[in-house]
Amino acid sequence: MKKTAYIISVSSLICALLAFVEHGMDVNYVVKSLSKMTLFSLAIWLYTRLFGDFRFKDVLTLDKMNRRDWLRLLFLGALSASIVLAAYLLLSPYFSVSQIKQDITGRLGISATGFIFVGIYITFINSLLEEYFFRGFIFFQLPRKIGYFFSPLLFATYHIPMIALWFSPSLIITCFVGLWGIAIVFHKVNERNQTIWFSWIIHVCADIMIIAIGITLFYF
Numbered sequence: 010m011k012k013t014a015y016i017i018s019v020s021s022l023i024c025a026l027l028a029f030v031e032h033g034m035d036v037n038y039v040v041k042s043l044s045k046m047t048l049f050s051l052a053i054w055l056y057t058r059l060f061g062d063f064r065f066k067d068v069l070t071l072d073k074m075n076r077r078d079w080l081r082l083l084f085l086g087a088l089s090a091s092i093v094l095a096a097y098l099l100l101s102p103y104f105s106v107s108q109i110k111q112d113i114t115g116r117l118g119i120s121a122t123g124f125i126f127v128g129i130y131i132t133f134i135n136s137l138l139e140e141y142f143f144r145g146f147i148f149f150q151l152p153r154k155i156g157y158f159f160s161p162l163l164f165a166t167y168h169i170p171m172i173a174l175w176f177s178p179s180l181i182i183t184c185f186v187g188l189w190g191i192a193i194v195f196h197k198v199n200e201r202n203q204t205i206w207f208s209w210i211i212h213v214c215a216d217i218m219i220i221a222i223g224i225t226l227f228y229f
Contacts, residue, residue, distance in 0.1 A: 012060050013151055019055070020147055020163060023048045028170040037118035038127060042135065049142045056150075068145035068205050082207060085198065086214030093218040096187070100180065109175045110226045116174070121227040128220035136212040137205075139164075140195070145205040148196055161192030191215075 030036065030044050057063050113119050119127050148160040165188035172184060195208035 012056075012062075013155060015056060015059065016147055016150055017155075017159060019052050020142075023052055024163060024167045027167065031170040032173070041117075042130070045135075046138060049138060053142070053146050056146075063146070063150060068141065068149060068203065070204055071206065074202060074204070074206065078202065078207075082210045085207075085211050089211045089215040090218040093215050094222070097222050100183075104176050104180060106226055112174050113223075113226075124223060124227055128223065132213055132216040132220055136216050137209055140205045140209045140212055143167075143192070144195055144199055144208050148199070149203065157193065157196060160196065161189045164192040165189040 026048060027041075027045055030041055034040075053063070053065075113124070143160055143164045147163070148156040150156075151159060165185045168188050169181060169185060173181065176184065195211065198207040198211065199205055
């Protein structure tokens with residue numbers, strides 16, 4: 010019970026702090042990313058010091074994955090990218106592309122050139138950080154039923170401050186529901202092998218499509 014209380018309370022506090030950093034502090038994307046890395050790492054480190062039953066490498070093992078698993082991953086990754094593209098094409102008439110670009114360049118301080126490097130970071134590093142924290146740490150350390158309820162809810166909530174200035178309230182609610190559903194799928198694909206690589210590959214493929222769409226905002 011103490012472990013569950015720690016994970017729920019500390020991870021909720023961290024997401025609240027990151028929301029404050031996102032909108033309550035006048036800092037650029039680099040500072041926000043470093044804040045996330047620090048808080049996520051601190052929460053996991055403190056958990057290991059208090060309870061001692063979490064090993065960093067356990068959720069990173071590749072030994073449990075066979076050729077069929079990798080083929081399944083490629084299919085799910087391609088499917089996730091296709092869903093992102095379809096959602097963008099379907100919903101693009103309902104939001105302002107120029108408003109998103111203005112927020113990226115203004116509030117986040119990301120230039121057209123910098124967006125390429127930020128995109129690489131988001132796709133491969135930030136996605137791994139999120140998968141490790143929300144799936145590898147929170148989901149796998151919580152009791153199964155609580156994990157399936159809390160981790161997707163927190164994952165969806167954590168993303169909302171990042172897109173709060175981009176969309177209308179109805180679209181934000183749609184994004185919240187979509188992120189919640191995606192998180193449940195991530196848990197499902199990870200659960201059998203008890204690693205984060207399944208969800209990370211799918212996450213990477215989705216992010217590649219998101220960044221590709223973002224590049225069109227700057228260069229086309």
